[in-house]
Amino acid sequence: xKKEITFTLNNEKIMVEADPKWTLLxxxxxxxxxxxTKEGCGYGECGACTVIIDGKAVNSCLYPVMxxxxxxxxxIEGLMSRDGELDPLQKxxxxxxxxxxxxxxxxxxxxxKALLDGKKDPTDEDIKESIEGNLCRCTGYVKxxxxxxxxxxxx
Amino acid sequence: xxxxxxxxxxxxxxxxxxxxxxxxxxxxYIAGGTDVMVLIRQKKLAPACLISLxxxxxxxxxxTGGGLTVGSAVTHDEIAxxxxxxxxxxxxxxxxxxxxxxxxxxxxxxGGNICNAxxxxxxxxxxxxxxxxxxxxxxxxxxxxxxxxxxxxxxxVALEKGEILKGFAMPAFGEGTGSAYIKHTRREAMxxxxxxxxxxxxxRVEGSEVGCRDAMCTIDTISNILKRFEDEGLxxxxxxxxxxxxxxxxxxxxxxxxxxxxxxISEKLLGEIGEIAASEAQPRDSIRGEAWYRRDMIQVLTGRxxxxxxxxxxxxDDVIWPQRLW
Ligand SMILES: Cc1cc2nc3c(=O)[nH]c(=O)nc-3n(C[C@H](O)[C@H](O)[C@H](O)COP(=O)(O)OP(=O)(O)OC[C@H]3O[C@@H](n4cnc5c(N)ncnc54)[C@H](O)[C@@H]3O)c2cc1C
Ligand code: FES
Ligand code: FES
Numbered sequence: 001x002k003k004e005i006t007f008t009l010n011n012e013k014i015m016v017e018a019d020p021k022w023t024l025l026x027x028x029x030x031x032x033x034x035x036x037t038k039e040g041c042g043y044g045e046c047g048a049c050t051v052i053i054d055g056k057a058v059n060s061c062l063y064p065v066m067x068x069x070x071x072x073x074x075x076i077e078g079l080m081s082r083d084g085e086l087d088p089l090q091k092x093x094x095x096x097x098x099x100x101x102x103x104x105x106x107x108x109x110x111x112x113k114a115l116l117d118g119k120k121d122p123t124d125e126d127i128k129e130s131i132e133g134n135l136c137r138c139t140g141y142v143k144x145x146x147x148x149x150x151x152x153x154x155x
Numbered sequence: 156x157x158x159x160x161x162x163x164x165x166x167x168x169x170x171x172x173x174x175x176x177x178x179x180x181x182x183x184y185i186a187g188g189t190d191v192m193v194l195i196r197q198k199k200l201a202p203a204c205l206i207s208l209x210x211x212x213x214x215x216x217x218x219t220g221g222g223l224t225v226g227s228a229v230t231h232d233e234i235a236x237x238x239x240x241x242x243x244x245x246x247x248x249x250x251x252x253x254x255x256x257x258x259x260x261x262x263x264x265x266g267g268n269i270c271n272a273x274x275x276x277x278x279x280x281x282x283x284x285x286x287x288x289x290x291x292x293x294x295x296x297x298x299x300x301x302x303x304x305x306x307x308x309x310x311x312v313a314l315e316k317g318e319i320l321k322g323f324a325m326p327a328f329g330e331g332t333g334s335a336y337i338k339h340t341r342r343e344a345m346x347x348x349x350x351x352x353x354x355x356x357x358x359r360v361e362g363s364e365v366g367c368r369d370a371m372c373t374i375d376t377i378s379n380i381l382k383r384f385e386d387e388g389l390x391x392x393x394x395x396x397x398x399x400x401x402x403x404x405x406x407x408x409x410x411x412x413x414x415x416x417x418x419x420i421s422e423k424l425l426g427e428i429g430e431i432a433a434s435e436a437q438p439r440d441s442i443r444g445e446a447w448y449r450r451d452m453i454q455v456l457t458g459r460x461x462x463x464x465x466x467x468x469x470x471x472d473d474v475i476w477p478q479r480l481w
Contacts, residue, residue, distance in 0.1 A: 001159075001161075003162075019159070020159075020160060020161055020162035020205075021158075021159055021160055021162075021195075023192070042196060043193050043196065044189055044192075044193065044255070044256075044258070044259055045345065047256065047258060050258055056232075056261040057257060057258050057261060058258055058261055058262055059258045059259070059262075061192075062188055062189055062192040062193065062262070063188070063192075063262070064162060064185070064188055064192065064205065064207070066162040066164065066207075067164070067207065067209060069164070111257070111258070129257055130257060132256045132257060132343070132344035132345065133255065133256020133257055133258040133259060133344070133345060134256075
């Protein structure tokens with residue numbers, strides 16, 4: 001039996017009907033057709049599904065959809081401004097060449113975003129901690145860390 | 156996506172227990188869900204309903220006056236970043252900091268970690284050495300069980316059906332107490348421990364202060380510092396040692412503890428203590444490591460965990476501490 005839930009998604013209050021057995025990831029990708037958030041493993045191991053819930057990076061593949069009720073959720077789709085301007089983090093990933101196949105990138109950026117929203121001037125250790133749950137099979141992480149650092153430094 | 160189930164979000168413990176009773180015991184409590192959601196996806200769990208503990212304020216407390224009490228629904232990240240816990244209950248901060256990834260730590264709870272009773276649960280050894288007891292809410296009210304009696308076997312804990320683990324209580328420890336947890340893994344993040352060792356010691360120096368006395372102290376290795384104390388006698392007054400992934404349940408190394416108590420701490424003694432701890436362990440071969448290797452490493456890591464705990468007493472404010480080798 002579906003239930004109504006209300007929450008804030010990318011700065012807009014929305015109401016949806018959801019089946020209690022869904023995960024938040026299923027709602028985002030398969031129902032709302034917001035496919036920016038990726039599904040890699042489905043088990044909390046890869047971080048491709050990372051979204052920000054009440055300011056914190058969370059694996060949406062392990063998040064019961066009913067827990068979204070009343071919360072503030074941001075996905076990669078929410079980073080671009082209304083007039084199409086990319087977020088500084090998105091720009092930095094492009095400028096630093098931090099993207100190869102791109103599959104891990106939405107999750108990476110959401111993890112980094114959660115970090116920078118909470119801490120303007122993170123240490124290298126903070127940056128590594130923030131993306132320790134995000135697997136990348138292509139880049140070797142160095143340029144990803146460079147990209148995050150370039151924004152953290154306020155460039 | 157497998158069978159259907161209801162999802163409840165009670166606001167109080169009583170409400171949650173009533174929902175469990177209403178489900179005829181076929182419901183499942185869910186806190187951070189990092190174990191429950193995985194089991195459901197793997198089709199190893201098919202609950203009639205999920206009863207969420209995430210919105211129950213009574214389970215989310217963290218009190219630091221006269222000891223430490225932590226609600227079962229407090230997340231690993233909250234514990235790891237708490238300055239009081241880092242300083243006074245360091246083993247717990249060591250362990251929670253290393254669970255899974257930040258995304259996992261942002262939702263996963265210590266209650267879930269302990270109720271799951273995996274032999275590899277990272278917070279189990281620290282809680283054992285910190286003399287924690289479990290506060291349990293049931294129909295008849297609250298009962299308190301020492302953690303050592305809470306673990307019954309792999310995935311078996313002393314909770315009756317429908318009971319809720321409210322949290323953990325730990326006593327205040329006197330001057331000269333330090334603790335540490337070492338998680339032995341193949342990679343830095345996102346790995347379950349191949350082995351876990353926690354230690355807590357209370358130390359005293361005959362007729363003088365325990366602590367750094369000169370500038371060299373901040374950069375010296377702990378083994379050199381031990382040598383400096385040796386003639387004065389750095390006496391171990393009280394000790395706890397716990398090991399994970401070496402038996403069907405997390406366990407104390409009680410013979411090793413007894414052998415350490417009352418002795419002057421030296422590198423030689425720590426080698427012997429490690430050997431005793433290794434003899435108490437009953438590790439098995441598994442994909443994460445073979446038994447002989449685990450046994451050898453218990454010996455090494457027990458000594459190291461004790462040294463790290465001692466170091467935290469001698470140099471509590473040390474800034475360069477993460478880079479130091481024990
Ligand atoms: C990718 C990944 C990495 C992980 N890495 C680690 C790791 O490094 N170290 C480690 O130890 N674990 C690890 N885990 C396992 C898990 O994250 C932890 O055990 C976590 O602490 C479980 O907490 P939870 O709140 O998510 O539990 P849940 O999944 O919500 O619950 C776990 C069990 O406890 C029961 N339960 C929970 N709270 C209560 C309560 N208050 N009263 C009664 N019963 C309760 C539930 O019914 C369930 O049976 C990992 C898991 C994943 C998915
Ligand atoms: S899809 Fe969620 S962590 Fe891999
Ligand atoms: S860019 Fe391909 S997985 Fe990261």
